[in-house]
Amino acid sequence: MNAKGVNSYVYNRLRILEGVYDAASSHVYYPPRDPTPGRANRKLFAVHNCTVPRRTAVSIAEDAATVENARAEGRTVAYQTSLEQKSEIKGYSLFFAPSPAMRSAYPYLKDLWDMGPTAAPYGTMHLALLNVVPHLWKLCSGKKLVKKNNDEAYIMPKSTVALVGRELRGARRTVPRAQARSPRSIDVHHKSFKTADCLHFVLCSGEVLIAGRIPREFYDLFMALCRACRLLFRPRGLSEEEFKAVDDDIKYFVAKYYTKVYRGSIERLPLCLSTIATLLDVVPLLRACGPAWVWWQFPMERKIGALGKLIRSHSRPHANLEADVARRCKAEIITSFGEKYPRKVWAEATGKHPEAPGLPRGSLKVPETVGPDCALLPRRTAAVMLCGAELASMQAVLVQEKAEEVPPNLLAILLQN
Numbered sequence: 001m002n003a004k005g006v007n008s009y010v011y012n013r014l015r016i017l018e019g020v021y022d023a024a025s026s027h028v029y030y031p032p033r034d035p036t037p038g039r040a041n042r043k044l045f046a047v048h049n050c051t052v053p054r055r056t057a058v059s060i061a062e063d064a065a066t067v068e069n070a071r072a073e074g075r076t077v078a079y080q081t082s083l084e085q086k087s088e089i090k091g092y093s094l095f096f097a098p099s100p101a102m103r104s105a106y107p108y109l110k111d112l113w114d115m116g117p118t119a120a121p122y123g124t125m126h127l128a129l130l131n132v133v134p135h136l137w138k139l140c141s142g143k144k145l146v147k148k149n150n151d152e153a154y155i156m157p158k159s160t161v162a163l164v165g166r167e168l169r170g171a172r173r174t175v176p177r178a179q180a181r182s183p184r185s186i187d188v189h190h191k192s193f194k195t196a197d198c199l200h201f202v203l204c205s206g207e208v209l210i211a212g213r214i215p216r217e218f219y220d221l222f223m224a225l226c227r228a229c230r231l232l233f234r235p236r237g238l239s240e241e242e243f244k245a246v247d248d249d250i251k252y253f254v255a256k257y258y259t260k261v262y263r264g265s266i267e268r269l270p271l272c273l274s275t276i277a278t279l280l281d282v283v284p285l286l287r288a289c290g291p292a293w294v295w296w297q298f299p300m301e302r303k304i305g306a307l308g309k310l311i312r313s314h315s316r317p318h319a320n321l322e323a324d325v326a327r328r329c330k331a332e333i334i335t336s337f338g339e340k341y342p343r344k345v346w347a348e349a350t351g352k353h354p355e356a357p358g359l360p361r362g363s364l365k366v367p368e369t370v371g372p373d374c375a376l377l378p379r380r381t382a383a384v385m386l387c388g389a390e391l392a393s394m395q396a397v398l399v400q401e402k403a404e405e406v407p408p409n410l411l412a413i414l415l416q417n
Helices: 057-072 077-087 100-105 107-119 124-140 158-170 186-192 195-209 216-232 240-262 266-271 274-289 298-310 317-340 343-350 388-400
Strands: 020-022 027-029 364-366 374-376
Touching: 020 266, 027 266, 057 077, 057 107, 100 107, 107 274, 124 186, 124 195, 124 216, 124 274, 158 186, 158 195, 195 216, 195 388, 216 240, 216 274, 216 388, 240 266, 240 274, 298 317, 317 343
Parallel strands: none
Antiparallel strands: 020 027, 364 374
């Protein structure tokens, strides 16, 4: 992309979203209004009805040409850096803003150039699960303080944070190892939480674990993100009503975050992370690029991570990588063919009996027309009665979600969708 990066005053691919430089931390932050003295509370962007101009393929190409022309004219480095910070573009790039020479040499890439900023969409799962959700947990658990102030209403006591960690770790048996990593204590291992852990927290366990343990206004903020993620991370498209629901929940979350957490104070400016403002781009990207699961980055990251291990020759890395990739592809084709068609011959030759296709025995497929689009895996233990804090938390969630019936007794059946 040849973009400037996160230290730029403009950290946004879809629109010119100006930031505020904080000299104390040497970082740029993104509040809706400029809180620095002498700026008259200048409006930078709006959560609802945002009128900030959107980037286009033409405008990005013009920004790249401006930077390249300044470099060719021998202008000072400070002047070039200022142009890069104002536009976030450092110069020409083959897939994003090509030079005239690139356009003539690679005419078959024209469709990418015409797409403009949507040629490089944000990974929605990265944005939510590796940035926003961990940030919220650090705030609520008191692991991220502003001016060492631990008296914020959204901060849970240390004893409650430890209890949440133990309860989440106690749910390990409810998550089959074949499906995902088992939950660990978020109090102890929050720094090493992976995407699967944060996904489980925001979709399954978090709403129960923190119910009644933080004020209602902050819990509603978290639940707005949960509802949006339930629609974003399912492997199918969204209807127009669901688009509107995601957009409303995200805007509610961002607006309440700035109102209740940031509160317009210059001391709390470090809470205005770029990832919070970037959530406003999720729905426009969904409309431009399709469902989030189609273009999130994890499959490509896993593939790139596997390719590095296939290079065993430093003198001929490209030829060695090409040969190893071809060898692996052939092995995968042979394996899939043997397991699918000559199953008996394959088992006799390898001594391995392939698993039966489909879901494991005892699983329950829930049709989309009846309920959530999911498959319930076999339970691992018998049903047990919930009691104490677990029962209270579950009932509190049902009440806050406005459930029509809240049963006095709840059974915990160890299933996972």
